[in-house]
Amino acid sequence: MAQPAVCFEDFVIGQRFDAGSVTVDGDEVLAFATRFDPQPFHIDQQAAEKSIFGGLIASGWHTCSMMMRLMVDGYLRDSSSMGSPGIDDIRWLKPVRVGDVLRVSSTVLDIVPSTSRPDRGVVMTLWEAYNQKDELVATIKGRGLFLRRAQ
């Protein structure tokens, strides 16, 4: 069986990966929020205009999910990823609006080999999303569990 392109031992602290960009789609903002986060400022144009946001904004969970997709396309899909035990923090810093273009990067913060299972370890990363105005709109500090390359 082919080895994945990216395994635990390939990560280096400080390494930065540019995961490309995504344009925030209006239909998807509404569809996501209607199903998962139907608060007025996510689904009701008029209510959103009267809110502190001054217009419709994407659900924060949608923003995280868009960031995730870029990471899967960028390196996770062809990696030894075994999923994630969790997230250390998320910050939603600026509203994300329809038509925004989010550029997403991942920086390796720490690498923690498993003490009980020498074939794997946890990689801690900081994901950052900037919009087209170079404003930092969201950050995710998360953990991924990866296998080492099979010997």
Added chain:
Amino acid sequence: MAQPAVCFEDFVIGQRFDAGSVTVDGDEVLAFATRFDPQPFHIDQQAAEKSIFGGLIASGWHTCSMMMRLMVDGYLRDSSSMGSPGIDDIRWLKPVRVGDVLRVSSTVLDIVPSTSRPDRGVVMTLWEAYNQKDELVATIKGRGLFLRRAQ
């Protein structure tokens, strides 16, 4: 204008809110992951069976989004919520599978009045999701910004 049912001053530390349950839908697991998290163990039945999970599992972002919806239906929709500045941590503790029934609750951990803006404050909550086997599958510690009731 009618006051929202739930405002900042209505939260009490330790208060627990039962947000009901959701059954994890197979089509939605595939649709969500295909769009946002297309890793093999989320979208490819055969690859998932060979993975450490032994079968398809929902994206962790999908699990969080399902939890969010229960909270919106439960109390956020008719509240003075102004959105969330962020999440303090997420733990994905057990795989979430198609057909699982997730019961979700919210417990108030802390209440922090704004020092600069007396009309609002942050409520810190712990959201917990248990499956039908009473296993804790996911937790989210998050922050919500709420207005006080208008005087």
